[in-house]
Amino acid sequence: MFEQLLLFFPGAFSLWLRLWGAKIGKNIYWTSGIQVVDRSLLIVGDNVIFGGQVTICSHIIKPRRNNLLLYVKTIEIGNNVFLGARSSIGAGSKIPDNEYIPFAQQIYPKNRLSYQK
Structure with missing residues (x-):
């Protein structure tokens, strides 16, 4: 609630x-509902727009054999960069x-996919 x-x-x-250690550029437009899970593991350039309810998570846990990774x-x-609403961005x-x-x-x-405009 504080972050919102x-x-x-x-x-x-x-x-x-930035206080958490993220590298954040200039002219960033943050919208409501954004969720940044691992704040210190984020690098954002200049002139970036985040759509509503974007989720950014720099970690993932997945099953591996009889354990978790x-x-x-x-x-x-x-x-x-423009990130559309309700997009999710995973680790790496x-x-x-x-x-x-x-x-x-x-x-x-x-993922390093490139979307064409």
């Missing part, structure tokens, strides 16, 4: 993430500069 309150003040959410990797978002994803991610896309771990 920060969204009402320009620059406050970016500052909050924890995969943790930084997420990198380039400059001039790298979104290049000038990218447009449509509504409700799932960017899976290690």
Whole structure:
């Protein structure tokens, strides 16, 4: 709830993430409902727009044989990127500069897909 309150003040959410160790560029537009799970493992370039209810998670747990495997990797978002509402970005994803991610896309771990505009 505290983080959602920060969204009402320009620059406050970016500052909050920087305090956690994230590398956040300039002119970032955060919308309500955004969820950043691993704040210190996020790199965001300049002029990025996040649609409503975007989820960013830099870790994933998956079954492996008779055990569980924890995969943790930084997420990198380039400059001039638009992330459509309800999109999810997984651990290790790298979104290049000038990218447009449509509504409700799932960017899976290690995914480096390029969407055409």
